[in-house]
Amino acid sequence: MPNRTLQLEWNDTEEPVSKSTALLQEEIYNRFSSDPNEFLLFLGFCDKTVRLSPSLNFWRNFAGTFARKLSRIPELELFRHEVKVPTDTDEIRQQLDGTPLMTGSEYLNTELLKKIWAGIRRKFSQTLRTYDGTVEDFIKAYSPNVHLVGRIFFHLVENKSEDLPFAFLATYSTRLDKKGKSRHLPLRHALEEYGEESEKLLELLSTVHLAAKESDFITELLETGELFHPLAWTSGEAFRFLKEIPIYEKYGILCRIPNWWKGTTSNLSLKISVGDVQPTFVGMNAVLSFNPTLFLGDEEISEEEARRLLRETDGLAYIKNRWVAADPEKLKRTLDAYEKAKKMAREEGISLREALRIQLNPEKFLGIQENGTGSGVSNGEWLESMIQKLKDPNLTPSVKPNRTFKAQLREYQQKGLNWLCFLDSLQFGACLADDMGLGKTIQLLAFLNVTKSQKIGKASLLILPASLISNWVSEIQRFFPNLKYFVAHPEAHKNKRLRARKAATLDKFDLVITTYALAHRYEWLQSYSWNYVILDEAQAIKNPGTKQTKAVKKFKARNRIVMTGTPIENRLSDLWSLFDFLNPGLLGNLREFRGFSKKLKDDPKGYSRLRRLVSPYILRRLKTDKTVISDLPEKVEMKSYAPLSKKQVVLYDQMVEQIRNVIASTDGIQRKGLILGSLMKFKQLCNHPDQYLGTGGYEEKDSGKFTRLREICETIYEKREKALVFTQFKEMTAPICEFLEGIFGRKGLILHGSVPVGKRKKIVEQFQSPEYTPFMVLSIKAGGVGLNLTEANHVIHFDRWWNPAVENQATDRAFRIGQKKNVIVHKFLTRGTVEEKIDMMLEEKSKLSDEVIASTGEAWITEMENDELMDLFKLTL
Numbered sequence: 001m002p003n004r005t006l007q008l009e010w011n012d013t014e015e016p017v018s019k020s021t022a023l024l025q026e027e028i029y030n031r032f033s034s035d036p037n038e039f040l041l042f043l044g045f046c047d048k049t050v051r052l053s054p055s056l057n058f059w060r061n062f063a064g065t066f067a068r069k070l071s072r073i074p075e076l077e078l079f080r081h082e083v084k085v086p087t088d089t090d091e092i093r094q095q096l097d098g099t100p101l102m103t104g105s106e107y108l109n110t111e112l113l114k115k116i117w118a119g120i121r122r123k124f125s126q127t128l129r130t131y132d133g134t135v136e137d138f139i140k141a142y143s144p145n146v147h148l149v150g151r152i153f154f155h156l157v158e159n160k161s162e163d164l165p166f167a168f169l170a171t172y173s174t175r176l177d178k179k180g181k182s183r184h185l186p187l188r189h190a191l192e193e194y195g196e197e198s199e200k201l202l203e204l205l206s207t208v209h210l211a212a213k214e215s216d217f218i219t220e221l222l223e224t225g226e227l228f229h230p231l232a233w234t235s236g237e238a239f240r241f242l243k244e245i246p247i248y249e250k251y252g253i254l255c256r257i258p259n260w261w262k263g264t265t266s267n268l269s270l271k272i273s274v275g276d277v278q279p280t281f282v283g284m285n286a287v288l289s290f291n292p293t294l295f296l297g298d299e300e301i302s303e304e305e306a307r308r309l310l311r312e313t314d315g316l317a318y319i320k321n322r323w324v325a326a327d328p329e330k331l332k333r334t335l336d337a338y339e340k341a342k343k344m345a346r347e348e349g350i351s352l353r354e355a356l357r358i359q360l361n362p363e364k365f366l367g368i369q370e371n372g373t374g375s376g377v378s379n380g381e382w383l384e385s386m387i388q389k390l391k392d393p394n395l396t397p398s399v400k401p402n403r404t405f406k407a408q409l410r411e412y413q414q415k416g417l418n419w420l421c422f423l424d425s426l427q428f429g430a431c432l433a434d435d436m437g438l439g440k441t442i443q444l445l446a447f448l449n450v451t452k453s454q455k456i457g458k459a460s461l462l463i464l465p466a467s468l469i470s471n472w473v474s475e476i477q478r479f480f481p482n483l484k485y486f487v488a489h490p491e492a493h494k495n496k497r498l499r500a501r502k503a504a505t506l507d508k509f510d511l512v513i514t515t516y517a518l519a520h521r522y523e524w525l526q527s528y529s530w531n532y533v534i535l536d537e538a539q540a541i542k543n544p545g546t547k548q549t550k551a552v553k554k555f556k557a558r559n560r561i562v563m564t565g566t567p568i569e570n571r572l573s574d575l576w577s578l579f580d581f582l583n584p585g586l587l588g589n590l591r592e593f594r595g596f597s598k599k600l601k602d603d604p605k606g607y608s609r610l611r612r613l614v615s616p617y618i619l620r621r622l623k624t625d626k627t628v629i630s631d632l633p634e635k636v637e638m639k640s641y642a643p644l645s646k647k648q649v650v651l652y653d654q655m656v657e658q659i660r661n662v663i664a665s666t667d668g669i670q671r672k673g674l675i676l677g678s679l680m681k682f683k684q685l686c687n688h689p690d691q692y693l694g695t696g697g698y699e700e701k702d703s704g705k706f707t708r709l710r711e712i713c714e715t716i717y718e719k720r721e722k723a724l725v726f727t728q729f730k731e732m733t734a735p736i737c738e739f740l741e742g743i744f745g746r747k748g749l750i751l752h753g754s755v756p757v758g759k760r761k762k763i764v765e766q767f768q769s770p771e772y773t774p775f776m777v778l779s780i781k782a783g784g785v786g787l788n789l790t791e792a793n794h795v796i797h798f799d800r801w802w803n804p805a806v807e808n809q810a811t812d813r814a815f816r817i818g819q820k821k822n823v824i825v826h827k828f829l830t831r832g833t834v835e836e837k838i839d840m841m842l843e844e845k846s847k848l849s850d851e852v853i854a855s856t857g858e859a860w861i862t863e864m865e866n867d868e869l870m871d872l873f874k875l876t877l
Contacts, residue, residue: 024050035860037123041067044120045142051601054100061604062095062113066120067146070139072254074149074173075182077135081125087117097608100600101575106620147252150207153184154248155256156233156241158323164232165318168241172204188228210251215244235323239315242325260323267325268306269295270334271376272341274355275383283427284353284583289380292341294334296324306335353585355383360587360613361596389422390616396422401449404482407442412621416443419619420561421450429560429582431538433620438817440563441472444534445480447561452483452510456531456558459509463552464536466515472536473513488514488522500524516540520551530557538562541581542574544590553581572597575614583617635815635823639839640712640796641831642704647689649875652833655681656873663866672862675869679834679861682873686830687732687799698735705798705828706739712826713743716774716794721821722767723775723794726783726810728801730754733777736798744774752779767791780810789813793821798828802838832876 024046032039043056044063052060070076070085092110099105131138136148151173159167170187194201202209208227212218217240221227233241245255272292279286294306299320309317309324310331317326344350350358359377379387389395393415401409401417409417416432420443423430434440448460464472469489476483486509490498506512506528514525533555535541541549560582576593579586587593600606644652659678666674685692688703700706709725716723725736730752737750749763767773768791776789780801792814801807807827815823829835838861864872 018051020047020050021052024052028056035123037119038127040116040120041123041127042142045139045146047143047145054600054604054607055102057601057604058098058100058102061098062116063120065091065095066117067139067143070124071146071252072149072249074151074254076148080135081129083125085117085121085124087114092117098604099611100604100607101572101610106622147207147210147250149254150252151204152187152207153254153256154241156238156258158258159232161232163234165235166233166238168231168233168238170227186228186230191228207252211248211253214247217241217244218248235316235318239325243315258323261325267297268301268309268331268334269376270338270341271295271378272358273378273380274350274358275352275386276380278382279352282425284351284586286352288350288352288355288383290341290345290350290355291380292338292345294338296320297322303335303338306331306338310335352383353583356586356613357588360609361592386426387616390419390428393419393619399450401446402453405446405449405480407446407479409442409446410439413439413443413446416619416621417446417450420444420447423617424451424559427559428617429562429579431578431582431618432561432563433618438621441475441536442479444561444563445475445483448483448511449480451531457507458529458531458558459506460511460532460534461525461528461530461555461557462511462513462534462536463516463519464513465540466517469513469515476511483511484509485511485513488512488525489518503528516548516552519555520547526551526554528556530555531559533557533560535560535562535564535581538564538578538581539574542577544573544577544580549577553584572600579614579617586613635811635825637825637827640708640826640828641836642708642828643831644686644704644833644875645689645702647702648685648704648830651685651689651692652682652875655685656870656875659873660870663869675862678873682834683799684729686833686835687727687729688735691729691732691735698739700739704830708828709736709739709796709798710743712794712796713740713775717744720772720774721794722773722792723796724783724789724792724810724814725775725777725796725798726780726807727777727798728780729799730779732798733779737775737777740775740777746772746774749773749776750778751776751783753782755782764789778810778813780806783810783813785809787813788816788818790816790818790820792823793819794824794826796826796828800827800829800835800839802842804842834873837872 028039028043028046031042040059040063043060044065044067046060048060048064065087066085069087070083073079073083073085076083089110092113095113096108096110099108128135128138139146139148153171153173155169155171157167159165171184172187172190173182173184190201190204194204208218208222212222218227242257242261245257248255270292271294272290274290275288276291277289279288294301294303296305296319301320305319309319309326310328315325315327317324355377378384396415396418398414398418399421416434420430420432424447432440432443434443451460462472466489469487469492473485473487476485486501486506487493488498492498500522501524506524512525514522519525533552535552541552543549562578562582564578573590573594576587576590580590588596596606596610655678659674663671663674681692687705688698690696690698690702698706700710713723725740727733727736733750733752737748740748749767751760751763755763763776764787767776767789776783776792795811795814797807797810801810811823811825815825827839829839861869861872
């Protein structure tokens with residue numbers, strides 16, 4: 001599958017996949033491969049009962065909001081492809097609030113989701129524009145169970161009568177008037193308008209009859225004929241109607257109801273404030289204040305008033321000059337939770353750990369649900385202030401390393417140090433999860449410098465993969481040479497045996513370094529009480545059941561730090577295991593957490609509570625964030641146009657005529673294969689005629705790109721700079737390398753898929769060494785990811801991948817942390833050819849989508865009409 005911003009994730013559990021799920025996944029994949037917006041549109045209407053992975057379920061819910069709003073627009077048939085489906089920032093924020101802990105979730109924001117929403121609407125409009133049937137038929141092709149809004153509307157308003165305080169009226173919409181607006185008439189007028197035309201009346205009432213299949217209440221109104229007349233209702237009748245609104249809307253009846261029913265502002269709710277005042281000591285065991293309060297909307301009420309409400313209500317109650325949704329069952333649960341909370345506060349208070357766990361799962365601990373009731377647990381004044389500082393390093397006090405620390409911290413690294421020290425002062429475990437390349441090691445060494453000056457007298461333990469020992473030793477010697485360290489690994493003591501050490505001797509060190517494999521073997525490490533236990537590449541303990549993980553968690557320490565670029569990988573249990581080490585008990589035991597995780601399938605908003613709970617202890621900055629790495633040099637991108645040689649022009653025109661003669665007589669998969677094959681040949685010809693013909697030679701005069709490459713590289717050579725040249729064709733790497741050697745007068749390097757893995761490291765080291773190796777030619781598949789080639793400050797894309805995300809990844813081999821020069825990116829295009837035209841089309845796609853969803857490769861070109869295709873292929877000089 002081509003690389004893109006959105007990537008598919010299937011079921012992340014070991015549960016067997018049902019046949020319905022397998023079929024849906026296959027359809028999702030096919031649509032995703034062809035068009036991401038089509039994939040999202042399909043996902044929005046697809047069956048909500050079929051289990052999907054958390055990430056796919058998130059996108060189904062997001063696109064489902066679009067589908068639901070679309071299906072509830074009155075007179076949709078009149079608007080058709082011009083319909084507007086609005087969203088707002090609050091709705092987007094609610095969507096973000098329920099984001100599962102999925103790969104890439106840190107990149108989601110309101111701006112991105114708004115653009116994706118616009119892409120879904122654009123796809124709907126573009127597809128419907130050419131659809132001959134009705135909008136309802138179009139949508140039912142996606143989901144047969146969707147019911148569009150009909151012409152029937154239900155209205156409920158407050159009445160002044162004390163005995164019958166509510167009024168109900170059913171209306172229907174008529175045709176648009178001269179001003180373009182529809183009129184609403186009481187439903188009884190329909191009896192007069194249609195008279196003997198029973199079929200038209202049945203069509204008008206179709207949504208009501210569908211709702212009646214699930215609603216005895218509506219059935220009664222139909223059978224008695226009361227539906228056609230204004231009705232005065234008791235509060236009990238109004239409550240019965242209001243509870244059934246989801247049924248009515250499901251079948252396309254829009255309901256106009258009082259605003260107080262739509263929100264939670266009039267419900268009885270229990271709100272618990274934890275940590276209003278600073279405790280006498282800090283840490284997860286600190287005892288916090290715990291204050292439960294009953295509220296009616298935003299007004300505090302007494303327990304006696306709440307119990308009177310329970311006694312007197314039959315669903316709706318008028319109290320304190322407002323109507324209150326007073327479901328007796330919910331009222332009782334809220335009051336029971338209030339009694340339980342009072343008891344907890346009265347007996348021995350509550351620890352910070354317990355208070356936070358309650359926020360994760362209030363239903364389990366107190367029997368209350370946050371969703372739809374307004375109830376919940378919130379941070380008090382002191383606790384909220386502390387949490388905000390944890391979540392925003394800009395708010396934490398600044399701490400400076402002393403002169404024995406030799407590195408100059410970047411601004412975001414200094415903030416990382418401040419954050420680590422702040423958590424240390426609170427005795428909270430910290431997860432340093434900065435993006436790869438942002439310098440987690442140097443921030444941790446700065447922290448060790450600060451703790452060393454505090455003269456605690458205890459060593460810290462660093463556990464890491466064996467492959468990182470030499471890297472850490474090198475960094476210590478370079479940036480913090482005064483740090484007294486000891487490596488507990490046989491490779492560090494080749495000439496003498498590694499002996500067990502006693503606690504007294506360990507006190508002489510600031511840091512002991514060992515590996516995950518050896519941590520459980522050395523008993524003398526287990527018996528010591530450490531200042532800090534620090535884990536690098538902490539995903540090594542993601543599996544809570546392994547011997548290695550259990551051994552690491554047994555270490556005794558004043559506090560703990562983990563370092564990882566992937567704080568959340570494939571399973572929620574990974575996160576639990578990480579926090580079970582970091583802040584034990586915060587997420588409960590494994591059984592409790594698994595129970596919570598299972599509920600997330602039906603209650604995605606639980607992800608919001610989980611994120612709120614863990615985010616204060618995770619510091620994650622991305623190298624794409626300009627506010628974080630504003631000192632990274634800018635890259636300058638430019639298109640380098642090359643003319644075709646005479647030989648290329650002749651061959652190009654011949655190929656266009658061949659395609660023109662064949663394409664009209666082919667269709668289906670054969671046509672797609674012909675187009676994709678032709679695109680590949682055009683790319684080869686634009687590179688060099690000898691690549692297209694397979695003849696060899698590669699004379700400079702036969703290729704405009706070779707001539708342009710000389711012009712650019714002669715300037716690079718004059719400045720003694722270095723270049724990376726990317727091509728998607730392995731067979732082009734050797735000819736380009738040979739050509740460049742003639743320009744630079746030096747040997748260059750080649751890296752492609754056939755280069756042995758063991759040799760690739762030496763190639764990279766040679767290029768990154770002070771020795772002047774002026775260029776490297778790379779196949780974009782083998783060299784486009786995973787390499788650090790910051791010695792180069794020129795990137796040349798010799799041929800285009802036609803996928804901006806892939807090209808950007810290749811460019812980022814040079815444009816990354818450690819780059820000290822401006823990076824110049826040259827994108828080669830042959831003038832007047834399919835290369836230039838597709839580049840222009842990609843520019844247009846980029847403006848529309850801002851690269852929210854990366855290009856689908858070349859598949860979209862195969863869907864073009866023959867005339868459009870020939871316009872794309874033909875040479876325009």
